Amino acid sequence: MNVLLLSMPDSFEHMSSITIRMPNGALTSLAGNVDPHHRVAVADLILVQARVRETVDALVREHAPDVVGLSVMTFQRRTALRLIARLRVLRPDLRIVVGGYDPSLAPDAWTDGSADVVVRGEGEVSFRELLRAFETGRSLDGIAGLTYREGGSYRRNPDRPVTGLEGGEVRLPDRGARVLRGYTLLGRPVDVVETSRGCTFDCSFCSIIEMRGRDFHTYAFDRVIADIEDARDRGARAIFLVDDNITLNVKRFAALCRAIVDARLHTIEYMVQGMTSAIANAGEELAPLMKKAGFRYVFLGIENVLEEDLGFLKAGAKNARREGGRRTGNATLRAVELLHEHGMLVVGGLIVGNPSDTREAIEANLDFAARHVDWPYIQHPTPYPATPMTRDLEARGLVINDRLEEYDGTTAVVKSEHLSADEIEFLRWRRERFMKARHFPTALAHSPWFVLRHAPAMLAHTFRGSSLRSVLGLESERQVFARYQARRAAEREYV
Ligand code: B12
Ligand code: SF4
DSSP states (O other): OEEEEEOOOOOOOOOTTTTTTTOOOOHHHHHHHHHHHHHEEEEGGEEEEEEHHHHHHHHHHHHSSSSSEOOOOOGHHHHHHHHHHHHHHHOOOOEEEEHHHHHOOOOOGGTTTTTEEEOOOOOHHHHHHHHHHHHHOOTTTTOOTEEEETTTEEOOOOOOOOOSSSSOSOOOOOGGGGGOOOETTTTEEEEEEOSEESSSSSOOOOOOHHHHOSSSOOOOOOHHHHHHHHHTTTOOOOEOOOOOGGGSHHHHHHHHHHHHHHOTTTTEEEEEEEEEEHHHHHHHHHHHHHHHEEEEEEEEEOOOHHHHHHHHHTSSSGEEETHHHHHHEEEEEHHHHHHHTTTEEEEEHHHHHOOOOOOOHHHHHHHHHHHHOOOOEEEEEOOOOTTTHHHHHHHOOOOOOOGGGGOOOSSSBBOOOSHHHHHHHHHHHHHHHHHHHHHHHHHHHHHHHHHHHHHHHHHHHHTTOOOHHHHHTTTTTHHHHHHHHHHHHHHTTOO
């Protein structure tokens, strides 16, 4: 069968598509796990943000797909639905399959006729079995993890148990299936690699637990190394390890760093996300190993520097400092310090605008970010489907916006007990631009040609909404903010 797999073009504030265009790891993993006789094409639409419709039309003409699969996050739902409407016109007999976080956690949003099949949870085995059933005309009722159209209604099969990764059931991704070019991280070709899946924490805002339960499964190192080598052989010079929480097993992470060095793959630059507690508590051994293995950017899930907010986010434990087996405070500062001491850069993940947040609480977090992190990744609480935080925020009546395309993390769609959503977003936006601008010299030193070539576009993106009049102080920040929001809204019209 001819299969076309698409990821959505929508990007968000902290990942401007000028500087960062990353492949979607799910699609190549699906491509690597279907039966080999299928012709699979993978297209990451982030690479063609300005010409989505033309590209999809051309892909459909070229590949004549029998099945199109879309990978969708919640803020991309509207774009996906628009694309589906277009696909139905282009090829009415097409079977449309959706998967990823939004279809898995809000399947009912897709069963109004838009999708033929929703794949809930992990996709490799379900999608392989689905294609077999399509090919042979068999019924879909025995395939776990599917919700599918039958006649005029939808049937929901039982959930698929989480796949253990240890036994080799999930084969390597097929990067050769990609048909678009242009992945980049500040000019370096970038790819994604997984070494594990899952997490055993239960932060209230995170979708992972509803998606997979609280578990942690790991790939064997020889598979991980083969995967990195494949990415490198196809040109990658930067790799994002997309594990949900690689720092759950610090000993394994340290051993992985050694394995990367032993395989001489440490000339690649790595990015990873981790917990402050793991880095602070084990960092004296771990940080030098990470540096040696080539890690450059470490995304830290700091979430908030105030204890009350950490309580709301249920993120206290993962940010706890421990000494001699006892909890002795917050781990963030120590984690940042250790990473900096070993020459790595900190992407600081913070969430501001929580229910009890006052202006002072938000400013305290912004002050912290301004002082300690290299790249701020500050978001607002966002009610993604099926998370405990969503239920809590809804029960308190704090969600003020149901336009899902704005659920991108940097649009405040939730008010606090003291501040409007608009005020919360304004407070973050006005300071964060300057924190980002401060990272320019570091980026310039590291990627001079890329940054020099793209500096005007990068600055224009960071300071969207600014004008000569605003620079001269002839306009208020509020006026600039309004223009920024209008620009942001216009950008979301990808299709
Ligand atoms: C890596 C990652 C990123 C990366 C890379 C994204 C990329 N290009 O793929 C970056 C840093 C860019 C990123 C950014 C964002 N992310 Co993100 N990200 C993740 C993370 C950590 C891992 C995703 C991953 O690659 N997993 C590995 C692959 C193999 O697994 P998978 O994606 O789940 O896919 C499997 C199944 O879902 C399914 N599947 C997926 N697609 C499809 C399609 C079909 C057809 C089928 C059949 C099956 C299927 O099969 C796959 C294989 O089993 C998750 C989870 C987490 N713990 O935080 C969040 C997560 C996906 N991100 C999320 C969000 C919200 C964002 C942001 C909007 C803001 C933010 N919080 O940072 C931005 C926006 C991205 C953008 N386009 O600009 C949310 C999504 C919530 C939701 N309900 O939509 C998650 C779940 C985190 C959370 N908050 O809980 N992200
Ligand atoms: S530690 Fe990270 S991956 Fe785990 S539940 Fe919390 S936010 Fe999600």
